[in-house]
Structures are given as structure tokens and as C-alpha cells.
Amino acid sequence: EATKPSNFLRQIIEADLANGTYAARQWAGSPGDAAHHAAGLPDPAKIRTRFPPEPNGYLHIGHAKSICLNFGLARDYGGVCHLRFDDTNPEKEDTEYVNAIIDTVKWLGFDWNGAADAAPYQASDYFDFMYRAAEYLVTAGHAYVDEQTVEQIRINRGDFGKPGVDSPFRSRTPAENLAIFREMRDGQHEDGSMVLRAKIDMASPNINMRDPAIYRIRRATHHHTGDKWCIYPMYTFAHPIEDALEQITHSICTLEFEDQRPFYDWLLARLCEGGLLASPPPHQYEFARLNLTYVVTSKRKLAQLVYDHKVSGWDDPRMPTIVGLRRRGYTPEALNLFAERIGVTKSDSWIDYSTLEGCLRETLDHSAPRAMAVLDPVKLVLTNWNSVMGAGQLDACSAPVHPHLPELGKRQFNIGKEVWIERGDYEETPPKGFFRLFPGNKVRLKYGHVISCTGAVKDADGRVTEVHAELIPDTKSGTPGADAVKVKGVITWVAVADGLPAEVRMYDRLFIDAQPDAGGKDFIESLNPNSLKVVQAIVEPSLAAAKADDKFQFERHGYFVADRVDHVQGTKLVFNLAVGLKDSWGK
Ligand code: ATP
Ligand code: MG
Numbered sequence: 050e051a052t053k054p055s056n057f058l059r060q061i062i063e064a065d066l067a068n069g070t071y072a073a074r075q076w077a078g079s080p081g082d083a084a085h086h087a088a089g090l091p092d093p094a095k096i097r098t099r100f101p102p103e104p105n106g107y108l109h110i111g112h113a114k115s116i117c118l119n120f121g122l123a124r125d126y127g128g129v130c131h132l133r134f135d136d137t138n139p140e141k142e143d144t145e146y147v148n149a150i151i152d153t154v155k156w157l158g159f160d161w162n163g164a165a166d167a168a169p170y171q172a173s174d175y176f177d178f179m180y181r182a183a184e185y186l187v188t189a190g191h192a193y194v195d196e197q198t199v200e201q202i203r204i205n206r207g208d209f210g211k212p213g214v215d216s217p218f219r220s221r222t223p224a225e226n227l228a229i230f231r232e233m234r235d236g237q238h239e240d241g242s243m244v245l246r247a248k249i250d251m252a253s254p255n256i257n258m259r260d261p262a263i264y265r266i267r268r269a270t271h272h273h274t275g276d277k278w279c280i281y282p283m284y285t286f287a288h289p290i291e292d293a294l295e296q297i298t299h300s301i302c303t304l305e306f307e308d309q310r311p312f313y314d315w316l317l318a319r320l321c322e323g324g325l326l327a328s329p330p331p332h333q334y335e336f337a338r339l340n341l342t343y344v345v346t347s348k349r350k351l352a353q354l355v356y357d358h359k360v361s362g363w364d365d366p367r368m369p370t371i372v373g374l375r376r377r378g379y380t381p382e383a384l385n386l387f388a389e390r391i392g393v394t395k396s397d398s399w400i401d402y403s404t405l406e407g408c409l410r411e412t413l414d415h416s417a418p419r420a421m422a423v424l425d426p427v428k429l430v431l432t433n434w435n436s437v438m439g440a441g442q443l444d445a446c447s448a449p450v451h452p453h454l455p456e457l458g459k460r461q462f463n464i465g466k467e468v469w470i471e472r473g474d475y476e477e478t479p480p481k482g483f484f485r486l487f488p489g490n491k492v493r494l495k496y497g498h499v500i501s502c503t504g505a506v507k508d509a510d511g512r513v514t515e516v517h518a519e520l521i522p523d524t525k526s527g528t529p530g531a532d533a534v535k536v537k538g539v540i541t542w543v544a545v546a547d548g549l550p551a552e553v554r555m556y557d558r559l560f561i562d563a564q565p566d567a568g569g570k571d572f573i574e575s576l577n578p579n580s581l582k583v584v585q586a587i588v589e590p591s592l593a594a595a596k597a598d599d600k601f602q603f604e605r606h607g608y609f610v611a612d613r614v615d616h617v618q619g620t621k622l623v624f625n626l627a628v629g630l631k632d633s634w635g636k
């Protein structure tokens with residue numbers, strides 16, 4: 050494999066490996082706590098990263114960037130990446146999402162703990178430890194129970210440039226705090242009546258350090274721990290602890306968490322001091338999230354598209370969800386290539402959608418079998434067929450499955466008196482530079498013969514119903530003398546005798562605006578009204594064997610995938626446009 054371009058994360062990891070930063074990590078906790086740690090004894094020479102989705106929706110292309118980054122770094126440096134469900138928020142989570150996320154990560158080609166069937170990590174497994182960590186902070190004077198209302202807490206927290214105001218409950222003794230915190234745990238207080246806060250610095254220039262809440266009361270059934278808890282840790286408290294318990298070395302997140310890093314460090318330093326965690330603790334690094342043009346990636350907005358029936362579901366081929374991209378024909382190879390190509394940086398920027406499409410086109414070009422399909426069929430009649438070839442005769446043609454992969458063999462199909470061609474391949478009066486069918490012009494039927502157009506039959510409305518041409522004998526592709534008649538145009542076609550009907554879904558971008566939700570715009574208003582056009586096509590007979598999810602290049606048209614949901618092999622052919630042959634959008 051070619052050497053990957055370096056980036057700031059690779060440089061940090063290489064330096065840590067060279068300096069043995071994590072090799073000397075000392076576990077100071079009790080043997081009971083050790084059980085919480087990453088399965089087995091961590092190899093201190095290894096780096097550990099993690100991908101920590103919240104199981105509250107389907108993953109999208111932005112998550113793919115994070116997955117490829119975290120799992121890719123672990124793979125490249127002989128380390129491990131943990132798939133961890135950040136399931137500390139009981140109300141919003143669901144096992145449907147858990148399973149979909151597991152599938153997606155595996156599909157992208159990654160495993161965790163060296164085996165894709167190993168159980169992923171889940172934050173809720175650490176609730177007992179988190180509770181003990183919170184009691185430790187209380188006992189050590191680093192946390193207190195605050196009975197101010199949510200509103201009072203917000204106001205007293207102050208604003209940038211204006212210090213916060215101490216809570217009247219801030220001076221409670223550790224013993225008082227411990228007693229009340231235990232009452233919170235035991236269900237003796239109402240939801241929302243009090244929170245546990247870290248005691249740090251109400252005058253800190255960083256608002257996140259002004260005594261952030263770390264535990265709240267919430268009577269909610271958790272999809273994993275059921276009704277065991279009525280208090281739940283806040284994300285900002287839980288996340289660093291999850292990282293530390295799993296002995297993550299490099300905790301990589303998006304830039305918006307940069308302001309949280311001081312609390313991340315503060316919390317882990319306190320717990321290391323208290324002997325609850327190993328030292329040195331993990332370190333957080335931030336990178337720029339993916340912003341992709343013509344796409345929205347907020348889970349809330351994607352959910353709105355689904356629930357308002359703007360798309361057919363989370364896996365609609367126009368969705369930037371990974372299940373949607375997969376149904377559109379995207380491959381793990383294409384998404385990994387995309388992640389590599391866009392790289393990682395520390396400043397936000399926009400990636401053009403065509404970069405993503407380019408990765409798909411490039412990977413499919415290497416692998417996808419070719420086929421002929423007529424997407425807007427009109428019948429072409431070879432009027433001299435009976436005298437040249439014989440009435441009722443068919444002539445066998447063949448073509449390579451892939452022009453550069455001879456080992457894939459040949460596809461077979463027939464030509465007969467009648468073939469389907471693209472309506473747009475005939476013009477009664479040809480515009481300048483048009484080399485296809487018009488009266489008096491010769492073209493080659495690709496892999497077949499040269500024909501000479503004689504005219505067309507039209508209906509009362511002037512619409513062409515049949516194009517007429519004569520076959521020129523001894524011009525069949527691959528036969529001696531085939532090139533004796535020179536033509537400027539080659540067209541694709543499918544014989545009426547063996548063509549198969551297929552539904553083809555021609556997808557376009559879901560939005561017409563490059564930044565549909567920038568600056569608070571209503572993204573629904575920039576939905577592209579023409580993002581789906583369904584056509585009844587005729588395809589060559591080799592496609593009877595196409596299985597759901599198989600990808601093809603329909604010659605001249607682009608790359609298509611047999612729909613994972615609706616296509617039935619040999620019976621009901623349904624293809625989705627994955628990406629065109631060239632980047633022609635907007636032209
Ligand atoms: P959303 O904001 O859409 O709800 P999220 O960021 O809350 O998404 P999580 O499930 O918490 O979703 O994300 C899991 C991981 O994926 C996080 O580490 C997050 O940083 C990363 N991630 C999410 N969106 C992007 C993106 N656009 N680019 C890169 N990484 C992302
Ligand atoms: Mg999140």
C-alpha cells in the first residue's frame with residue numbers, strides 16, 4: 050500500500066509511539082475497577098482510538114469520515130479502535146440504531162477488539178464506576194449538589210467576559226453533599242429538582258469550567274440498564290471516563306469539543322489523583338468535521354426529511370446516511386477513498402459533493418461489469434434485415450464484461466430486425482456536430498453492425514414511433530473488414546428479441562442549494578423537486594443474473610446498482626443511478 054499522506058494526528062501518534070508516552074501507564078485502581086478496563090490487559094505499546102456514536106439515529110457521511118479516521122489510524126499503527134455506544138441519554142436511544150451502527154461499521158470494513166463479532170463497548174456498562182467516580186469527587190470536595198433551578202443555574206453561570214455567580218449551595222460540606230447525592234440515586238428527589246455539579250471555577254474565562262453539571266435526575270427506562278438508575282451522568286462527565294476506562298490513548302473528536310478539553314483534562318486529573326484511573330490519562334484531539342455541499346448531516350434534519358416523507362426512509366438513495374449511500378451504490382472502497390482524499394485538518398471547510406462522486410466513479414470504473422441499457426427507448430427497425438440476414442433470424446453478438454478485466458469473460462446478446470435505441474439518438478434535422486442517427490447518416494450499433502438511417506415513422510403529434518435504417522452487410526464488430534465503412538457515431542442498443550424491462554431510478558442531488566442549511570436557512574425550501582425520475586428502461590439479457598447490490602456501468606450512461614430493497618434477481622429488475630460517467634452536474 051502506498052504511504053499515506055501525513056497529518057497532524059499521525060504526527061502526534063508517531064511522536065507518542067516514539068516517546069513511549071503510554072507505555073508507562075500505571076494502573077492505580079483496585080482489582081475490581083480493573084474489570085472495567087478494556088478487555089484483557091491492554092498492550093501499553095498500542096495506540097487506542099474510539100468511535101463513540103450516540104445510538105439515536107443512522108450514521109451519515111460525516112460519521113464515515115470519523116470511522117475511517119479512527120479505525121484507520123488504529124489499523125495503520127498496529128493499535129485498536131473501539132466501537133463504543135455513547136448511550137448515556139436514556140430517552141433518545143434505541144436498539145434499532147445500535148444494530149444499524151454495528152452493521153455500518155462492519156460494512157465499512159472495520160472490526161473492534163480484533164473481531165467484528167466481539168461485543169462493542171457501551172458507556173452504560175460504566176454507570177457503576179461513574180457513580181463511584183462522582184462520589185469520589187463529592188468526598189474530595191470537587192463536586193456539590195445544586196438545588197437551583199435550571200434557569201437560575203443558566204443565569205448564574207454568567208456569560209463571556211462576565212464572571213458567574215456562586216450558587217448558594219456551593220459551600221455545602223462533602224458529608225452533606227454525599228448524603229443528598231445518595232438520596233438522588235435512591236429516588237428520593239424529583240426529576241430536575243437538583244443536579245450534581247463539579248466544583249471548579251465560577252470565574253473561569255471558559256464557561257464550560259464554571260461548575261458544569263455532571264449528574265441529573267431522570268426517571269427514564271434505559272434501553273440497556275432498564276430502570277436500575279434514576280440518575281444519569283452528563284455526556285461531558287461520562288465521555289472522558291469512558292475513554293479512560295478503555296485506556297484510549299488518542300480521543301479524537303470534532304472541533305466543537307475544543308472548549309470542553311479543559312474539563313476533560315480536569316476531570317481525568319482529579320480521578321487519577323484519587324487513584325481511580327491509570328496515568329497518564331487519554332488526551333483529546335480535535336479535527337474539522339466534514340461539511341459536504343448539497344447535503345445536510347444533522348441527525349435532526351435527516352429525521353425531519355424521513356418523518357415528513359420528503360424521502361422514502363433513512364435508506365433513501367438520496368440520503369447522505371451510510372445506508373442511503375449504500376443503497377445508491379456506494380461501496381466501502383469508495384467511502385474509504387473519500388475519507389483518505391479529504392484528509393484531516395484543524396480548520397473547517399467545505400468539501401464539494403463532486404469529490405464524493407468522483408471517488409465512487411473511480412472505484413466502480415475498476416470493477417463494475419459493463420452492460421447496455423436503453424433508458425428512453427424508441428424502436429429501430431432494420432428494414433433490409435429479412436433479405437440480408439433472413440426473416441426471423443437473430444445474430445449473436447458479444448462484448449467484454451469489463452474492457453480491462455478479460456478474466457471476467459464475455460457477455461452474449463443478440464441483434465435482430467428490431468432493436469431499442471435511445472430516443473435522443475435520432476434527429477430528423479441534426480444539430481451541428483450530431484453524429485448519430487439522421488436520414489442518410491451511418492452509425493455503428495456498438496458490438497454490432499454499421500447501419501444507415503433512412504428516416505422515421507411519426508404519430509399524429511409528430512412524435513417518432515419508429516426509426517428506420519438499413520444494415521450494411523459484412524460490418525459486424527470483430528469480423529474481418531468490419532472497419533471498412535467509417536462512421537463517426539456509435540450508439541448503444543438492446544434487441545427487442547432479448548431485451549428485458551427494468552425500472553431505473555434516475556437520482557439527482559437532494560438539494561439545489563450548495564449549503565442548504567447554512568446561516569439558519571430553511572433547508573426544506575431548497576429541496577430539488579427533480580431529485581428522482583423513474584424510467585422504464587430496456588436492458589441487455591445478461592442483467593437477468595444481476596443480484597441485489599450488484600453494480601454495473603450502463604455504457605454511455607453511468608454507474609447503476611441493483612436496488613437492495615426492490616430488485617428481484619431475474620424477475621423484477623430495479624436499478625438506481627449511482628453516479629454519472631462524467632461530472633456533468635449543473636451543465
Ligand atoms: P449529529 O450532530 O448529526 O446528531 P453527532 O455528532 O451528535 O451527530 P454522534 O453519534 O455523537 O453524532 O457522533 C459520533 C462521532 O461521529 C463523534 O465522534 C462525532 O465527532 C463524529 N461526527 C459526527 N458528525 C461528523 C462530521 N460531520 N464529520 C466528522 N465527524 C463527525
Ligand atoms: Mg452527539
Ligand code: MG
Pocket residue numbers: none
Ligand atoms: Mg452533533
